[in-house]
Amino acid sequence: MSEIQQTTSPTALPGAEELRQTLRQALSQVIDPEAGMNIVDLGLIYRLEVTSEAVEVDITMTSPACPLGEMIIDQATAALRTALPAGLEVDMKLVWSPPWEPARMSDHAKVHFGW
């Protein structure tokens, strides 16, 4: 999942990278029901960063005309909360720039969809 930015801020916790992996795992439980594929492999997560106060996530949707965005964000937030250590908040932002494109999908998703 090289698409997700590998940023660690100066305030990053020790063990933040392991936590990022756990959180990515949690996010990959959220499925786009129409594509039958999870939002991490679809490349919808643009940024996932753990700071001392919060896990910050930039998420996008494949289409600004799709009404599912709000629901997917709720599900993703709920999934993160189940995996998050106490005291950390979820700060999820819906971003549209840059627009999603197929190149953002993981190799797994690309093979699945016949690329």
Add this chain to the structure above:
Amino acid sequence: MLNADLRPLARLPLLFLGMLSLLVGVLAGLARFGVALPLPVASQAGAHGALMISAFFGTVISLERAVALARGWAYLAPLAAGLGGLSLLLGMPLLLSQLLLGSAAAIMSLGSLLIARRQPALFTVTLALGALAWLAGNLFWLVDGVISSAVPWWMIFLVITIAGERLELTRFLPTPLLAKRLFAAIIVALLGGAALATQQALGLQVLAGGLLALAMWLLRYDIARRTIHQEGLTRFIAVCLLSGYGWLAWGAWLGLGGGFAPGDAQRDAALHSILLGFVLSMVFGHAPIIFPAVTKVRIPYHPFFYLPLLLLYLSLLLRVATDASAWRQAAGIGNALALLLFVLTMLVSVARGRRDTPL
């Protein structure tokens, strides 16, 4: 305030307003088949198409678009469409209903054009063209005063909107450039056919040709061909889609033979293969994900979802296959019961969802 999104619970009255048009619209359709119904409903027989497409689908599609836009003013579209339907039901001056529905389509067109500007792409432009087709239909209805002038536009409003949403999902697949160009040409043929039909009967055949090509395109390139191999809700949606494309092809085939023309013996079969077989399949398939997205009420999947779909197809097969008026009436009642069973299935599923996951 006009820029703030509407809370999920506040969206529900808009949905109910649309459902009111659906309810009376369906009963008005049955009245056309000679089913004895109370006068307030039977008197709506002539408004069946306006209630079903412009008022009901106009309300729910513009509501869906407003949720995607997340702007307060965008909800004026479903509000105006819902009120347009209500004013039809209350027997208020026709002009008022036409102006309300026209305003609704104009607002949704504006919102869809903004989306296309935010993300210029074939699929966003297609969705905007779908909204504009709704607007065109409402304007022709307003100017000509007869619903049959609006029907081709209203039909492609639904078809182009669905096509745009399907095209969006094909982006997960490696769709050849030529296929995308073909898609664009098909949309142009649909719009051109509807425009030509205002002057010449040939336009309806062009429209039918475009619809047939679209059905083939969707059968070939839709992601449903892959997702049908999955399970649960994803598979159910794929079944609805692929079988719906079959109905689209059948309706288009009848249209090629002249079935879209007012007064043609096949008109009922041609229009309803598309508007029930194709469009309602999309509704049955997507309600379990779109309804929760709009209202934040969970609808867990259950294999029972296939039953209303099956009942719809069986009753529709009867409707397109028979000439006998008694059988056609029975088929029409079957169509309505399929819809009722679908609504009940959704309501029971909402209750199941609440029981399983207390919020």
